[in-house]
Amino acid sequence: MSGLKPARIAMAALALMLLAVSPARADWLRAESERFVIYSDGDERNLRAYVQKLETFDRVLRLFMGLPMEQAPPRKFPIYLIGQQRDLARVLPSAIQNQAGVYITVEQDIFAVATRSRNDDSTLLHEYAHHFMFQNFNFPYPAWFVEGFAEYYAASTIEPGRVEVGLYNENRVAWLQNGQWMRMEDVLAGRARNARGDRFNETYYPLAWLLTHWFMGDVERRAAMQRYLADVGSGGDPVEALERHTGLTPIALRDALRAYMRGRIPYSRVSHPFPTAPVAIERLPRSANDLLLINQQLKLERGSDDGLIEQVRQLAARHPGDPFAQLVLGRGEILLGDPQQGETVLNALLDQQPDNVEALQLLALSRMKGASEHPEGYDVAMGQMRGFLQRAYEADDANYYTFLLIAQNRIGEPGYPNENDLAAWELTYIIAPQLGQARFGLAQALMAHDRNAEAIALLEPLANDPHNPHNAAMVRTLIARAEAGLNGDDADALPWDEADGEMMDDGEFD
Template sequence: MPSAVHRLLLALALLALTPASALAEWRRAESPNFIVYSDGSERNLRDYTARLERFDALMKVRFGRGQDDDVRKLPVYLVENGRALRTALPNLPEGFTGYYSTSENDIFAILVRGESDDILLHEYTHHFMAKNGDSQYPGWLSEGFAEYFATATVPERGKASFGLPNPGRQYALQQNRWLPKDQVLRAKGSMDVGDSAGRGMYYAQSWALTHWALSDPARVQNLVAYLTAINGGRDPVETWQAIFGTSPEQLTAQLRAYLRSSLRYAQIDLPPVTPAITVSILPSAADAVLLPMINARAPDPADVDGPALLETLRTTSTRFPDDPLALVALGRAEKQWGDDAAAEAALKAALDRQADSVEGLLLMADILTGRGDVAADPVEGARQRRLAQGFLQRALDADPTDYRVYAALARIRRGSTDYPNENDLLTWVLAVQRAPQVMSIRGDAAIAMMERGRYEDAITLLTPIVNNPHGGPGVQRARTLLDQIGQRRAVPAPD
């Protein structure tokens, strides 16, 4: 019978023959408009980041926009496969290879390398247009624009192209039953048209209608007149018939004929795009923490298996006890699903090692704000909120483009007797300017404007929420607030 020593030697020999699971090496590329994370090669990362910058340049040239120095850079995560994608987004349906998310916790895109370029270009078009005023577009045009640019090509040399045919949408239009055109014209977005098959056709028909409208100068002029009319409150179907001279049925026939023709696309000369790209290698903890952190920042904590994620990040923190990223991840999970004291301890340890961690500073401020809100002693509550404001000021110094900091600074003032003062309104404006895509921040900013009687500013903030093509719970809230503005305006001023 083998001795204990023999058994130990045998186990060590077998262990030596077993290949170890190597940690992936994550890199971070920073360019003027993006921060891109990838566990692939540095060359692929640089090439992809440069391509995103060229696409951004195409959008700016096409729409006459300059560089946005005060807007937060978009984080993009490139992952190896669907399994990695679902580590970050466990509830993402099968078949998805990319996703774009906007919430108070983060704005980011994540996709499988080499499989989701059109998805990212589609969503970045929304991201770009939200920064540059697409709030007055009907749902079909908002989605149609995104589809129109999703097939763009932006080579390093030569002309950039956009409006190229979309084979997937063309196939759907050839094979599937079309939605009634009046339904497409009236829908606020894809969520207004029912099931997934209907939403797919909504995207396809929106692409076809946008492509048709932009392919002829006379139709472009009619489109401008149409947008002006419907934003003035005119009925979208009646206005279409009056301006374009076609009924919804005739429009469908025109689109079918157009799709059978050779679709035209546009080309444009881009100036040389040579962005400065800085690549750094992240600490080894990134492989264990980066994707679970995305899961932890989910807009709705109910969508997350919190206890399991907490246990995962507790285990990770023991493997990387001195890594700020792992400690911040643990702090967020403890705050959400565990123990506030443990969260605070992890965040203090993280900030001792990386004093300018915006994520860590925001979480610490959130803990202190919550403590101040429930304090029985008003003096102690005010003290806790002042401490929170100190952490938020440090976060603002670390990154003056982060919308989350401005929103937190504005919200922490809501219990003050002089809220909202002019500085509070300015803080809300800055939060919206840095993240116009986050509808809940727009809503809170609008309420502050209403409290000061700034109704026109409130309407400007609320209109994109009502017109949001992706719908969401904020739409009804925005409509209610617009109704309240109308009621307040109808009340005569006191003598």
């Protein structure tokens, strides 16, 4: 035996024990498939299986909606899979306890964060169903159907060789069995919140799920649902339309739903041979361990620092010369700290990576803000901004944020909105129809060209948004202006608020 003393042997043994119970944090992996970009700090095998499940789910939705099976969206959907619920606060500090994830649509990104689960992916499937609906259907569905659609398909089981759709949702049924049902008139009319307007009624989502399931569970009722949705979409009252197309009053509908829930709820087994999705996986640099989720928080642009910029500076300092750390530091400085220092960092990054699209976009954003704050250098700053956006477009000609910045830059300029401005807004919307600001900005530009009917059609899906009543009310105001034949000149004065998105938790979505 060596000359180690007993105390040193004990200390060495303790160190080995600590290493055994406290493994080093796993590096982040990035998986890319035809429709998704998924980040995970879990193992590679589970990540591949997760990507395959989501690719299959997209095709299931396409199959049921009658869309081309192999058609891919113009933008891949980013998802961040986290192992611990507390990691969600690194993206969304206001996250509540037991919240399983969040779906976020803001100007700089549209993405989801979700905790990994071996047995229940319904929360993420719910959010992707919303994302899918906005991507493929520009129709003013009633609010209950927007949620019911997502709930219906989120209960699907997707396993290798087995796909089942429309399954019994035990969580929703439990709420219906134990909670006090909302009035069906309120469900149909989209009145999901209580008298104070500060939360969803506990049975709103379960009833939206059950009503959708009831309609989908029978061929005749499914046909009636199509007629009902078309009626409501063309302006029909959602309560009166129900009786027109089903013969049921709201009270009779409630009784029918209770009876339906007591019976055997039907589901569909899909036998379509869905293909295996090719997946490319890469390991991200160690800087991602410190900065990947915080980078997403920075994109929310909440204005208040709360010490975040100092945290970003300290974490970036751990990775000198690392391109991703430079990008996050540059973003943090421009949005929360010293914009001049941020530009210095990002210009240094462009020396290494001349086609870094995010760095180019951030420099354009910084120049845009600088131009508004320093009128004496306006022309120079705007020229520099246009140069950065031109380079960003040349590096990636299908990035919605580049087109959004191009369009926003022109607001208030002579001749706005011209045909080029309309084209920029249209491209933003085509690539990112989930972004409320894309629809709102395009609608305003269309109204300025006396294309009010097109603007109304574009805005109507937002008017029933149950997750952001402030924006929904504002959209209805703009629709009223368009219906009155007014243009959109002063619409930019309306206080649009890009929401945090729809939060996912154990039972309620908000």
